[in-house]
Amino acid sequence: MIGFRKVRLVLRAVSSRVHSCPRYSSSWSPLGAAFNAKPARKLNFSFTNGNAGLFEISELADFYGFYALKERAISESSKLVAEATEPGRQRKMVEIFDELSDTLCRVADLAEFIRVAHPNLNFATAAEDASVNIAGLVEKLNTNRALYKSLRHVTEQGDMFPEDDVDRHVAKLFLFDFEQSGIHLEESKRKRVVELNEEILKVGSQFMEATQQPISIKKEALPEHLRYSFNLEGDNVIVTGMYSESHNEAVREAAYKIYLHHQPFQEERLLNLLTARHELAALCGFSSYAHRATSGTLADNPETVMQFLEGLVEEVRPAAVHDLDILEQYKAKHKSQASVLQPWDVPYYTAVAKHGRHKVDHSEFAKYFPLGACMEGLNELFRSLYNVTLEHEPVEGGEVWCDEVYKLAVLHEEEGVLGYIYCDFFERIGKPQQDCHFTIRGGRQTRDGTYQLPVVVLMLNLPEPSWSTPSLLSPGMVENLFHEMGHAMHSMLGRTKYQHVTGTRCSTDFAEVPSVLMEYFATDPRVLSSFAKHYKTCEPIPEDMVTSLCASKYMFNACETQLQVFYSVLDQRLHGIHPLETSLVDLVADTQNEFYSMKHVSQTVWPLRFAHLVGYGAKYYSYLMSRAVASRIWHECFADDPFSRANGELYRRTLLAHGGGKLPMTLIEDLLKKRPTTQDFVQSLVEDVNSR
Known part of the structure; x- marks a missing residue:
């Protein structure tokens, strides 16, 4: 493929900004105060309509602008294709391809986001039309053999212009994407x-x-005393x-x-x-889909994936069994109908046990995690690690798709503005429910030597603030906020030459590393104590609450890790063996009984409810491997001092700055000063399990 990539499943105090004063403590920084109230709009004193257009793109002052953007992208793409295929080109082939990729992505990524996020049907429809048309153009380009031959010649023979390692690496990525469409095959194939x-x-x-x-069954299939625990429709029970x-x-x-x-x-x-x-x-020349999916990733092949998963499950099995024994004891204490722990008991008694042992009451914790305090905490963390601050900027009319969106400029003390983050944080009807990060525009070096600043959107589903109360976050919401901000800062702190590899545009098992690393900061007592304070009194969170919260993070970690191994192994087997050597039901049962300490329940087929098999086919292991890498980075760089400027700068310079511009393992080796083995990654997760 040419490089069109779907959107990723990523305070300046201004006197003209006007907002009402909430009835809670005013002892907040400008950033904290801004996020503790709903966004207010900059007053417009001009005689114009004050519509700057979505993301300050003037054409998008109206939804018709998507048609203009689409046509411009088509026209510019045509010129770039001609430049790449004509003999007299004046610059590197990879530079032309990246500009072509950027031309398409700046419309496609934007359109895909607006399609799912904009509440106005006209905008959503126009965005969908643009997205479909750009996708069609990409398919057409993927059949352009002259374009493909030009790129292949450069990757095989070298360019006529001097290339560095990054140039060659990115050119090969373009070629790999291209060949996934089968352009190198004979016509019938x-x-x-x-x-x-x-x-x-x-x-x-x-x-x-x-x-x-949902599943619908006849009432008669359930005992009468259970029917009314579910929804009823006529003679049917809806589960x-x-x-x-x-x-x-x-x-x-x-x-x-x-x-x-x-x-x-x-x-x-x-x-x-x-x-x-x-x-x-x-x-396309692979022995299985798992080999295709893992090519070029941190793992690089399914054999390494399985080595990692099999090693991990053996290491955590004793601790996982111990976790389940504890849960079974909790079940016995509750005088349950049956004393033996069952798969449907695990989530329930996990919550019971955490609350019982650490008295984790999310409603009480939430009082110490107003959104403004959390943003202040992130700001101080980034200032300490990277010399970067988050500055709230008022948005212009028409700049955002919803009135409740904040805009942040990411400002480096010496380098200036690094990029912009739009924060769509609050629940609303029709909004996608999954917390996620979207790349709107990738960073890259432009032809004139300037840097194209990245623009991203963070979408969460936090409770709305009221006139008297800010948005109060549960510990899980705090962790999600830090996670998604990790994606955003990956994009902001990167300074890649090419947008094709900017920020999170890298292999799945590596893209999650910066965001998972942020979860370690979010559950570190020193970090939490630095910002968590009561929304009314600004009193810091009590030490015993912090201790309980952080301890609860690692409760039943072994059991959860083992469950994730089971999911990952099944994903590998489904995509590695064809045709399946046994029935799907038997494959699920055999895999569960081998890799998870809770035995399979007859005639249940969990994968049929697992949507990740579509988006993460043969790559679900990425969650565990990313966590292993993040754990290794945390323990070697930040566990002693989570605010270390020296290690923060090292982490940015050797890893974040490059996005996908280098092989993932090379980046990790550059940071850790050694090449970790699969066993090193296994031991990183085992250390986490044993830190309970």
């Missing part, structure tokens, strides 16, 4: 690749949609989920067995998806 990609998109969409569908928080064990059991029950039509979709993926991988 290339057409089949196109058909398979379309099939994968269609079946994957159908599968994902079905993962969220919408796992009901993991229910105090009634029989309800949890019924929900588990019904919701995860084998569904032949959904199994057929999954098997069709796996078959199409395997054929696609084979056509």
Whole structure:
């Protein structure tokens, strides 16, 4: 592919800014005060309509502007293709390709975000049209053999202009993306690749949609005393989920067995998806889809993935069994109907045990985590680590898609503005429910020598502030905020030559490292104590509350790690063996019984509810590997001092600054001054498990 990448599943006090004064402590910095109230708009004293356009793109003062952006991208792309394929070019091939990629991404990424985020149907529709048209253009470019041959010649023979290692690495990434469309194959096989990609998109969409569908069964299938715990429609009982928080064990059991029950039509979709993926991988020269998915990643191949997962599960098994024994004891204390712990009990008694042992009451903790305090904490952390501050800027009219969006400038004391973060933090009807980070514009060196500043959006679902109370965050929300800000700062602190590898545009198992690392900061007592304070009195959070909260973070870590290993191994097996050597039900049962200490429940097929099989096919292990890398970085660089400027600068210079511009393992080796082994990563997670 040319480099069109879908959007990623990433305070200046101004006197004209006007807002009402809330009835809680005013002892906040300008940043904290801004985030403790709903955003207010800059007053417009001009005689113009004051519409700067979305993201200050003047064409987007109106939704018709998407048509102008689309046409301009098509025109500019045509010129760049001509430049790349004509013999008299005056610059490196990789520079032309990256400008072509940037031209497409600046419209496609923006349009894809507005399509899902803008509440105005006209804007959403126009954005969708632009997104579809750019995707169509990309497909057309992916069949341009002259363009492909020009790039392949450079990667094989070298460019006529001097290249460095980054140039060669990025050119190879472009070539790899290009060949995923099958352009290097004979025509019949290339057409089949196109058909398979379309099939994968269609079946994957159908599968994902079905993962969220409720299950309807006849009333008679349930005992009468259980029916009314679920939704009722006529003669049917509707089960919408796992009901993991229910105090009634029989309800949890019924929900588990019904919701995860084998569904032949959904199994057929999954098997069709796996078959199409395997054929696609084979056509492109890979022995399995897992080999295709892991190529160029931190793991690099499925054999390394399995070595990591198998080593990890053996190390954590004793501790996982111990965790489950503790949960079983809690179940016995509650005089349950059955004393033996079951899979549907684990989430429920995990919550019970955490509350019982550490008295973790999220409503009490939330009083010490007003959004403004959390933003102040992030600001001080970034100032300490990177000499960077977050400055709130008032937005112009029409600049944002919703009135409740904040804008932050990321300012380095010596380098100036590094980029912009738009914060869409509060719940609203119709808003996507998943916390996520979107790249709107990637950073890159431009032809005139200036730097194209990155622009990203962080989307969370926090409770709205009221006139008297700021948005109060649960500990989990605080962790999510830090996680997503890790993605944003990966983009902000990067200074890549090419936007194709800016920030989070790197392999999945490496892209999550900076965000997961931020979770370690979010659960460190020294960091929490530096900013957590009561929203009314500004009293710092009591030490015993911090101790309890941080201790609860690692409770049952072994059991959770083992569960994630099971998910990851099953993902690898589904994408590595074709056709499956056994039935799907038996494969799930065998894998669960081998890698997880809770035995499989007959006729339940958990993967049929696992939407990640679509978006993270053969890459679900990335969560564990990213956490292993982040753990290694934390213990070697920040565990002794989470505010270390020296290590913060080292981390930025050797890792964050490069995005995907170098191989992931090379970046980690540069930071840690040694090349970690798979066993090193296993031991990093084992250290976390043993730190309970």
